[in-house]
Amino acid sequence: DAKTTQPPSMDCAEGRAANLPCNHSTISGNEYVYWYRQIHSQGPQYIIHGLKNNETNEMASLIITEDRKSSTLILPHATLRDTAVYYCIVIRGSQGNLIFGKGTKLSVKP
């Protein structure tokens, strides 16, 4: 599975959009990009995933560049409850285990 690179930390003002980048320059054509987050003292939470096209659900939007070498998770209106560590994971196929890196610690501030 391709390696990912994320900034260790980011700040965002409450109510503003939070844009979390992820670099996956060695991604293969059949590898998906998954995003999870972990709020302090809780288990990780699945957010969204995508292959090529941009995806949106009730939690977030995922923008994948045309060359698929990077992606951005967008939380459109960040709240204090969005403060968490966000993990970008690249996975081949649909079955197997998750390999977590260190993620990005997002701090949403009033």
Added chain:
Amino acid sequence: ETGVTQSPTHLIKTRGQQVTLRCSSQSGHNTVSWYQQALGQGPQFIFQYYREEENGRGNFPPRFSGLQFPNYSSELNVNALELDDSALYLCASSLWGISYEQYFGPGTRLTVT
């Protein structure tokens, strides 16, 4: 919140002892994965169970073992506890075939003294 539950919430054991952690899957899920998360690190995959058999294992020694029951609940057993086993142990359930969409429980915090 997910429908995944874990017990106990916290546990303190002594080096050399054995421990059993329990997990109940979300309704309808048939696959269970276990992860270990040390302080300040991302979760590390221990193993996954499907149809009561181990299906994939991370870089953990044999003293880490597991079980899955017909109702898809699961246990993680750790023998001969070491100080480095102190961590948050997370259970996640999913559907076989789309197991990257995993739903995690709140975890069990194990402290080994």
